[in-house]
Amino acid sequence: MQINPSINGWIDKFLNQYGTAVSDYTTDASFFLSCQKSGLIYGYVVNYHLDSNLDDTKWDNEEKVKVGFLATLFALYKKNKDDDYQMFIEDLFQFYAVISKGNFSFLNMVLPHANSYQKLESIINERLQTNDNIVTKNFTHLVTNSMLYIDILAFEYYLNHNTIELDFFKNLERKCLALIMFSLNVKKHKSEYDIILLKMFENSLRYSKVSKVKSNEIIDVVFEGNRSELESLYLYEIAHMTLLSDGIVYDYEQVFLSDLVLKLSLNKNNQNIDYELVNFINKHKKSLPFYNLNHPVKQFYTNTQDNIAKLVSRNKTRLLKELSESKELVKLLGKSTQNELSFEEKKKVKKQLLDICKSIPSLTIFLLPGGGLLLPILIKFIPQLLPSAFNENLND
Structure with missing residues (x-):
């Protein structure tokens, strides 16, 4: 049977x-x-x-x-x-x-x-x-x-x-x-x-x-x-x-x-x-997804990193506008490139970034279940693509 x-x-x-x-x-x-x-x-x-x-x-x-x-x-x-x-x-x-x-x-x-x-x-x-x-x-x-x-x-x-x-x-x-x-x-x-x-x-x-x-x-x-x-x-x-x-x-x-x-x-x-x-x-190396050469986390990270880079680039003007209205967020993101943020600082960054994503339709992917996992990738690109915002606010 x-x-x-x-x-x-x-x-x-x-x-x-x-x-x-x-x-x-x-x-x-x-x-x-x-x-x-x-x-x-x-x-x-x-x-x-x-x-x-x-x-x-x-x-x-x-x-x-x-x-x-x-x-x-x-x-x-x-x-x-x-x-x-x-x-x-x-x-x-x-x-x-x-x-x-x-x-x-x-x-x-x-x-x-x-x-x-x-x-x-x-x-x-x-x-x-x-x-x-x-x-x-x-x-x-x-x-x-x-x-x-x-x-x-x-x-x-x-x-x-x-x-x-x-x-x-x-x-x-x-x-x-x-x-x-x-x-x-x-x-x-x-x-x-x-x-x-x-x-x-x-x-x-x-x-x-x-x-x-x-x-x-x-x-x-x-x-x-x-x-x-x-x-x-x-x-x-x-x-x-x-x-x-x-x-x-x-x-x-x-x-x-x-x-x-x-x-x-x-x-x-x-x-x-x-x-x-x-x-x-x-x-089972060829079949075991976790350890083979096509590591799903690596694939996910690489593919998502490319997609987020494109999203950030296409929405650069909107992002810059939103960030200019949130100097605290910019300072915290700048600080994160040099030092580890505290738990409370990380919570502020997450909340304020998600608020910005709500206002930009193309970035609503970060509001989906599991989307919070992508925020570190988004943070990685902000200093590179928006250097003026960081420079201005870090010198305040």
Whole structure:
């Protein structure tokens, strides 16, 4: 019986046909290694924790992620609780019912009279749903799908404690964002792509924002509270992926990773976590969007930079007029080319720039969902294209 993950009933079919073939794991380390090999952690699924073959040749990437996500949840359930997939479905549904108390949209979309299988299909669809606006449609799904693993860790917590609070999601997301910032700070040669990538992660999170993690709190946030072994392994993987964004981990970065292993209380030699990430990248380099030569963030940045340059040039007269009426903004933008702005100064720049964009029809792209990600690119061009405005106001 052919499974189509885009048609109602696919969960029931998959578990009926492959439920008994989902692998058994006795340790967190073996489960995590299999998660690495499956690709779910990287948002690109290539296998499904199965002891038998599955024909997925007709599935697209999102359909593979759907099935990989479900199979990973069931493999975790088998390791922690039971191999009865009907009990698994009920417990998984209850898990999402508990976190739905925060009025998240995905449970509002399910059919009120559907069974647990059908409701879970709607929930999984929503968990994988991406932002399709013209600003973010080219890359957001990569980040969103890789952050699905937070649901795996939350389900583990729920199985071990029989309850879960939304703070678990918020805290873990803050840890991931803080660790990405921490890892980027280690890099001696940060590129503009690294900064944009950080913003992509921020844009994909459900419950947290990177602005809530202050620079002097980064280290404390990463290591605060109790962690399961799976969570520690995932945090390490986040750091390793961040450092590998340019395809290379330098010696001084490896020292940072080795220190992180100790701080997270991991036994690196036993888990062999470095090898599996590098091995997965090498094996799937041509297909893995995040690491191949046509890096979506780089493509997005390059293409968008060219488009914004044209927009700014075409609207130069209007921009100059608007900027001449906002000397505070011009001074702050000038200051940003020399020094780091404070949090409050950044908020002023963003607000005043968006106000200007509202008055220029061609720049309304910055008002769309996700458009705030483009503001750093816009800021980059203003000093170059409007030097007189800066010179006049900086000398006031």
